[in-house]
Amino acid sequence: MARMKFLCDSERCIECNGCVTACKNEHEVPWGVNRRRVVTVNDGVPGEKSISVSCMHCSDAPCMAVCPTDCFYKTDEGVVLHNKDACIGCGYCFFACPFGAPQFPNGPAAFGARGKMDKCTFCAGGPEENGSKEEFEKYGRNRISEGKLPACAEMCSTKALLAGDATVVSDIFRDRALRRGKAGDAAWGWTTAYGKPEQAQERTQERTREQKQEGGK
Amino acid sequence: MQDQQPKNLKRRGFLLAAGVGSAGAVALVASRVGKDAAKPLTTVSAEEKTGSYAETPHISNYYRTARV
Numbered sequence: 088m089a090r091m092k093f094l095c096d097s098e099r100c101i102e103c104n105g106c107v108t109a110c111k112n113e114h115e116v117p118w119g120v121n122r123r124r125v126v127t128v129n130d131g132v133p134g135e136k137s138i139s140v141s142c143m144h145c146s147d148a149p150c151m152a153v154c155p156t157d158c159f160y161k162t163d164e165g166v167v168l169h170n171k172d173a174c175i176g177c178g179y180c181f182f183a184c185p186f187g188a189p190q191f192p193n194g195p196a197a198f199g200a201r202g203k204m205d206k207c208t209f210c211a212g213g214p215e216e217n218g219s220k221e222e223f224e225k226y227g228r229n230r231i232s233e234g235k236l237p238a239c240a241e242m243c244s245t246k247a248l249l250a251g252d253a254t255v256v257s258d259i260f261r262d263r264a265l266r267r268g269k270a271g272d273a274a275w276g277w278t279t280a281y282g283k284p285e286q287a288q289e290r291t292q293e294r295t296r297e298q299k300q301e302g303g304k
Numbered sequence: 305m306q307d308q309q310p311k312n313l314k315r316r317g318f319l320l321a322a323g324v325g326s327a328g329a330v331a332l333v334a335s336r337v338g339k340d341a342a343k344p345l346t347t348v349s350a351e352e353k354t355g356s357y358a359e360t361p362h363i364s365n366y367y368r369t370a371r372v
Contacts, residue, residue, distance in 0.1 A: 091357060163356060164356060164357050217355045231356065232355030232356075234362055234363065235362055240366075241366055246369060246370045251367065252357070252359070259367070290372075
């Protein structure tokens with residue numbers, strides 16, 4: 088069984104906020120709620136790093152542990168989802184989450200007036216029937232059931248934000264890290280993010296050979 | 305003592321009307337709430353929920369482009 092994960096490659100993220108926009112557009116997220124956002128560390132300093140953050144679909148999710156109505160559940164693929172019908176908007180999950188993923192449509196408000204919690208669903212909808220109107224209104228589009236991956240990752244222009252089967256995603260990132268061959272604060276820029284030009288040429292040639300072999304089969 | 309007996313009791317009818325009216329309003333609201341509560345939930349169980357992750361050509365293409 089595949090396990091779904093997000094991974095953001097800070098060397099490639101250019102802080103374009105395309106992922107944020109894609110998410111808001113795909114799910115028609117209400118004004119004031121951001122299921123995903125881009126965080127920049129050392130903003131303005133040479134070597135600054137940006138990463139795109141949303142629900143990380145934790146293996147041992149603290150939001151699930153603190154929810155008094157037990158509205159969270161985890162799918163077979165490790166996606167942490169919640170049932171808005173059971174949510175009472177208490178905000179415990181917001182305080183428990185280290186990533187600030189849970190969002191409330193009414194913002195900070197006293198006496199439980201926050202509204203139902205909203206968060207990234209890994210584009211996997213909710214407990215309602217797949218693709219139903221109710222599911223879309225509460226949780227947004229269910230792209231996983233359509234055979235697609237989260238819109239944020241598919242939209243990422245530099246492929247900094249990776250999503251999908253954790254094994255494949257980690258393989259992709261490992262390949263990138265090996266190509267870069269160096270680490271540390273001094274390692275940044277085009278070569279670090281995409282490898283040296285000769286390496287890119289080698290990869291292109293390898294890929295062409297593979298495609299020819301596949302075509303010959 | 306007989307002079308202290310109220311001669312006109314009609315004005316107390318207001319209290320009766322108010323009581324009946326409020327009971328009717330409560331019954332009306334309760335019946336509507338009951339209808340909403342009786343609506344079947346559209347949630348489906350985990351066993352019934354289909355359409356989980358599968359590596360479709362669309363997803364394979366995404367993985368391929370991410371390797372560039």
